[in-house]
Amino acid sequence: MSTLFTNAWVLTMDPAMVEHANGWVHVEGDMIKALGSGAAPQIAGAELVDCGGDIVMPGMVNTHCHMGMSVFRGLAEDVDDRLYRYILPLERKFVTAEMVRVGSALSALEMIEAGVTSVADMYYFETEVGHIVAQSGLRAIVGQTLADFDAPDHKDFDRGFALTEELAETFADHPLVSASIAPHAPYSTGLDAMSRIAQWSAEHSTVPVQIHLAESQLEVDWAREKHGCSSVAVVHQAGLLKQGLIAAHCLHLSDEDIAMMVQAGVGAATNPRSNGKAGRGIAPVEAMRRAGIPVGIGTDGPMSGNTLDLFAQFAPVSMFAKLLAGSRKPLPAGDVIRMATIEGARVLGLDRQTGSVEPGKQADLIRISLASPRLQPIYDPYAVLVFAAGPSDVRDVMVAGRWLKRDGAVQTLEPKKILRDAMQIAQAFKAEMTRIDGEPM
Amino acid sequence: MSTLFTNAWVLTMDPAMVEHANGWVHVEGDMIKALGSGAAPQIAGAELVDCGGDIVMPGMVNTHCHMGMSVFRGLAEDVDDRLYRYILPLERKFVTAEMVRVGSALSALEMIEAGVTSVADMYYFETEVGHIVAQSGLRAIVGQTLADFDAPDHKDFDRGFALTEELAETFADHPLVSASIAPHAPYSTGLDAMSRIAQWSAEHSTVPVQIHLAESQLEVDWAREKHGCSSVAVVHQAGLLKQGLIAAHCLHLSDEDIAMMVQAGVGAATNPRSNGKAGRGIAPVEAMRRAGIPVGIGTDGPMSGNTLDLFAQFAPVSMFAKLLAGSRKPLPAGDVIRMATIEGARVLGLDRQTGSVEPGKQADLIRISLASPRLQPIYDPYAVLVFAAGPSDVRDVMVAGRWLKRDGAVQTLEPKKILRDAMQIAQAFKAEMTRIDGEPM
Numbered sequence: 011m012s013t014l015f016t017n018a019w020v021l022t023m024d025p026a027m028v029e030h031a032n033g034w035v036h037v038e039g040d041m042i043k044a045l046g047s048g049a050a051p052q053i054a055g056a057e058l059v060d061c062g063g064d065i066v067m068p069g070m071v072n073t074h075c076h077m078g079m080s081v082f083r084g085l086a087e088d089v090d091d092r093l094y095r096y097i098l099p100l101e102r103k104f105v106t107a108e109m110v111r112v113g114s115a116l117s118a119l120e121m122i123e124a125g126v127t128s129v130a131d132m133y134y135f136e137t138e139v140g141h142i143v144a145q146s147g148l149r150a151i152v153g154q155t156l157a158d159f160d161a162p163d164h165k166d167f168d169r170g171f172a173l174t175e176e177l178a179e180t181f182a183d184h185p186l187v188s189a190s191i192a193p194h195a196p197y198s199t200g201l202d203a204m205s206r207i208a209q210w211s212a213e214h215s216t217v218p219v220q221i222h223l224a225e226s227q228l229e230v231d232w233a234r235e236k237h238g239c240s241s242v243a244v245v246h247q248a249g250l251l252k253q254g255l256i257a258a259h260c261l262h263l264s265d266e267d268i269a270m271m272v273q274a275g276v277g278a279a280t281n282p283r284s285n286g287k288a289g290r291g292i293a294p295v296e297a298m299r300r301a302g303i304p305v306g307i308g309t310d311g312p313m314s315g316n317t318l319d320l321f322a323q324f325a326p327v328s329m330f331a332k333l334l335a336g337s338r339k340p341l342p343a344g345d346v347i348r349m350a351t352i353e354g355a356r357v358l359g360l361d362r363q364t365g366s367v368e369p370g371k372q373a374d375l376i377r378i379s380l381a382s383p384r385l386q387p388i389y390d391p392y393a394v395l396v397f398a399a400g401p402s403d404v405r406d407v408m409v410a411g412r413w414l415k416r417d418g419a420v421q422t423l424e425p426k427k428i429l430r431d432a433m434q435i436a437q438a439f440k441a442e443m444t445r446i447d448g449e450p451m
Numbered sequence: 452m453s454t455l456f457t458n459a460w461v462l463t464m465d466p467a468m469v470e471h472a473n474g475w476v477h478v479e480g481d482m483i484k485a486l487g488s489g490a491a492p493q494i495a496g497a498e499l500v501d502c503g504g505d506i507v508m509p510g511m512v513n514t515h516c517h518m519g520m521s522v523f524r525g526l527a528e529d530v531d532d533r534l535y536r537y538i539l540p541l542e543r544k545f546v547t548a549e550m551v552r553v554g555s556a557l558s559a560l561e562m563i564e565a566g567v568t569s570v571a572d573m574y575y576f577e578t579e580v581g582h583i584v585a586q587s588g589l590r591a592i593v594g595q596t597l598a599d600f601d602a603p604d605h606k607d608f609d610r611g612f613a614l615t616e617e618l619a620e621t622f623a624d625h626p627l628v629s630a631s632i633a634p635h636a637p638y639s640t641g642l643d644a645m646s647r648i649a650q651w652s653a654e655h656s657t658v659p660v661q662i663h664l665a666e667s668q669l670e671v672d673w674a675r676e677k678h679g680c681s682s683v684a685v686v687h688q689a690g691l692l693k694q695g696l697i698a699a700h701c702l703h704l705s706d707e708d709i710a711m712m713v714q715a716g717v718g719a720a721t722n723p724r725s726n727g728k729a730g731r732g733i734a735p736v737e738a739m740r741r742a743g744i745p746v747g748i749g750t751d752g753p754m755s756g757n758t759l760d761l762f763a764q765f766a767p768v769s770m771f772a773k774l775l776a777g778s779r780k781p782l783p784a785g786d787v788i789r790m791a792t793i794e795g796a797r798v799l800g801l802d803r804q805t806g807s808v809e810p811g812k813q814a815d816l817i818r819i820s821l822a823s824p825r826l827q828p829i830y831d832p833y834a835v836l837v838f839a840a841g842p843s844d845v846r847d848v849m850v851a852g853r854w855l856k857r858d859g860a861v862q863t864l865e866p867k868k869i870l871r872d873a874m875q876i877a878q879a880f881k882a883e884m885t886r887i888d889g890e891p892m
Contacts (some may be wrong), residue, residue, distance in 0.1 A: 016548075043850075049794070070588075071761070079861055081828060083827075083828065083830075083839070084693060084828075084829065084830050084831055084834040084835055084838065084839065085830045085831075086830070087779075087783065087784055087831055088779055088782075088783035088784060088834075089779065089780075089782055090778060090779055090780050116824055116827070119824045120824045120825050123823070124825070135483065155697050159858070161742075165829060200528075209659065224839055227793070259725055281772070283766060283838075285775060285840070286766070286771075287766075287769070287770055287772030287779065288779055289773035289774055289776055289777045289778045289779055289781075290777075291774065291777075292774070303690070312586040315838075316834070316839045317825050317836035317838070318825075319825070322473070322766065325724060325727070325728075325763065325767065326766065326767070326770065328728070329724070329727030329767065330727075332728060332729070332730035333727055333730055333733070334729065335730055336730045336731075336732075337531060337730045338528075338529055338530065338531055338533070338728065338730055339529055339531050340727055341529075342528065369679040382564070382842075383557055383560045383561045383564060383757050383866060383869070383870060384561050384565070384759075384760070384842060386524075386557070386870055386873055386874065386877075387522060387524065387525075387873050387876070387877030388525065389524075389526045389527070389875050389877070389880075390477055390525055390526075390528055390885075391530075393525040393757070394525055395530075396456070396730070397525065397756075397757035397758070398524070398525070398757045398758050400841045400843065401823075401825060401843075402841065402842075402843030405686035411594070420537065424565050425824060427822060428824070429827055432828050433827065435829050436827075436828030436829070436830070439828075439830075440830065443830075
């Protein structure tokens with residue numbers, strides 16, 4: 011199967027940030043075969059896609075997500091005790107393999123709509139998540155969460171490891187989906203379990219590790235009190251601070267923490283909407299990037315950040331850096347799009363496969379329509395993407411040469427069925443919330 | 452002409468925040484005649500609009516904008532000297548009545564697309580802006596800017612007043628468009644001119660005043676150095692701090708400034724994206740509102756905030772309040788939607804006409820489709836609007852009973868012609884920027 015995109019504004023996101031204003035891209039099978047400017051070559055048998063001047067760029071990389079949680083989206087917003095009053099009771103009662111399948115399908119649908127082509131997920135019943143993303147056609151790292159609290163799918167760490175091994179075996183040979191192990195966070199996993207995970211991880215070197223790190227003041231206080239150091243140092247002590255670790259949030263970092271992360275080869279996933287909505291603070295994205303830590307953009311779960319498109323994160327990630335510095339200059343729009351593509355791919359260890367439009371890479375491509383009056387005129391395509399575009403401007407999405415969205419329509423999932431299933435689960439949640447609200451506080 | 456919306460999720464934004472989950476709204480001529488829950492009444496001759504469960508709510512109020520500047524959108528982003536290197540030279544060379552017409556038409560088109568039904572504008576050649584918004588069908592306050600620099604349409608204040616008087620006469624009897632006088636900012640207008648404007652304003656009591664206020668550290672320093680007080684105090688000294696003043700930005704306010712503003716009856720327009728992108732800081736929105744200052748949401752000009760939809764401002768306005776407080780609780784989603792509707796209308800002095808769905812008010816209504824997977828499931832419609840919805844979800848827009856957008860299509864303007872004209876102006880800008888870049892720095 012061969013596809014030729016013509017008449018495209020190609021943003022390659024290659025190391026030189028080459029653009030082809032009147033460009034073409036030739037896809038052969040699952041790979042990008044060639045690209046260039048001007049007259050496109052004749053490719054016998056290729057499907058021709060005249061892009062009419064639209065942007066063609068690498069698909070976006072969502073470096074931190076909890077896909078199963080889309081059924082919790084927007085629940086108990088602005089409530090300080092939402093976690094203990096609503097969310098934990100609802101999770102204990104309702105998080106089943108079936109709920110995770112429905113939530114993950116809704117999330118996959120939304121991400122395809124919005125031009126996300128790769129995602130790093132961590133939640134429960136993660137083998138189910140893997141099956142859903144495989145069906146959707148997305149590229150994904152699916153992480154089984156391990157935590158020292160009453161998790162919905164494991165009562166103890168032995169069972170957690172068993173689930174992770176089952177996950178790793180199931181997707182061992184999958185071209186797009188790979189398994190990951192995800193200690194929830196330093197404070198909720200603990201030093202001993204993290205050490206055990208580090209050992210497991212050393213024996214399973216192809217399985218990346220994900221963790222929530224330096225996310226809250228609570229975590230900072232826990233590490234200081236219990237271990238007399240930062241939570242980054244606790245993770246280091248456990249042997250988990252190592253090449254390829256995907257560290258989500260990274261809000262509360264000292265210069266020493268950053269230096270440790272650089273030396274270890276850790277990547278960060280920043281989630282500005284989630285952090286901002288929780289009033290937790292602003293991640294030192296510029297400081298991390300200057301020090302040499304690759305920083306990708308994450309949406310966090312839909313209960314924390316609501317949507318799963320990266321567009322909604324772009325203005326916050328940019329504004330937060332400019333507000334920290336008191337200047338317009340930090341984190342220019344081109345850098346934000348780097349973070350959303352090739353730099354995010356590097357954080358996930360996928361930068362040899364995806365994140366830029368270069369010959370030999372996987373054909374993970376999206377096409378952005380520039381028809382909306384909101385996007386015109388255009389002086390800088392990166393500024394348009396960061397400050398004006400949205401999910402509704404994504405017209406086509408391709409992963410490994412397969413169309414996931416074509417002319418605005420998702421090809422691999424059934425939107426109506428997914429929405430119906432999600433609304434049914436939401437009804438059960440609402441009934442339970444009404445019951446909780448009827449109880450004495 | 453009579454219209455009956457049925458099967459709607461009506462968010463009235465009335466004082467009790469009444470919702471009709473299975474509601475109807477009856478529009479007669481330019482007014483809302485009645486509304487309710489359950490079975491809709493039979494209205495002979497009424498056009499029936501079955502909303503299929505979509506949200507119907509008051510049109511949104513953009514309390515601060517420079518519509519003419521959409522042709523500058525995204526130009527020289529992330530550049531510290533953009534103002535002096537590009538923007539002022541481009542404004543001096545290119546800002547003509549024709550450019551303002553094209554820019555304002557593009558902005559009106561974008562706002563109608565996005566469900567904005569009322570706007571407060573301030574720019575140059577404002578009579579032209581008035582004609583464009585009148586044609587578009589938007590409700591608008593159009594403010595002639597007066598400034599002590601080489602403004603594109605007046606060399607001195609005498610000419611500035613003459614333009615304002617022409618503007619006020621032109622729209623004296625217009626049902627939707629009203630004139631305003633807009634001293635640019637304390638530092639760029641000066642005490643004497645502001646005093647003269649205050650006097651003019653007292654003689655023209657129906658003409659509201661708009662001003663940029665407490666926007667930058669530069670302004671704070673200017674006021675302190677030149678007048679030994681805050682810039683709010685300078686405006687007060689000039690006699691301009693009075694009932695109905697529309698003060699845009701209001702970033703740098705002391706408690707005394709806030710107290711002065713409350714006592715004077717001033718309204719504020721907060722522009723979080725513009726402030727955040729410039730790295731200027733976070734406005735004390737919660738402090739102003741607690742003190743009793745009505746605060747509306749503004750987009751600022753498209754050169755500062757890029758888009759003119761309020762959706763893009765919602766997450767920033769909410770996150771900024773939560774980050775200032777270090778908590779999830781401040782500025783709940785319902786309050787953000789109040790600011791975008793009835794509270795914004797109050798800032799503009801239009802709250803008797805618009806901003807809520809109540810019998811006797813003008814029929815300024817919008818319908819939001821809930822079909823996107825990004826919006827589902829729904830626990831709280833305000834959270835959906837604030838954290839997940841976007842301009843592409845706006846299906847219908849009505850102002851004073853007239854359809855401006857129907858089933859996704861703008862009814863009153865010619866999108867293709869407007870986009871063609873805007874792109875042509877952008878070509879001239881690009882040529883001039885290339886010339887500037889060729890000059891020695």
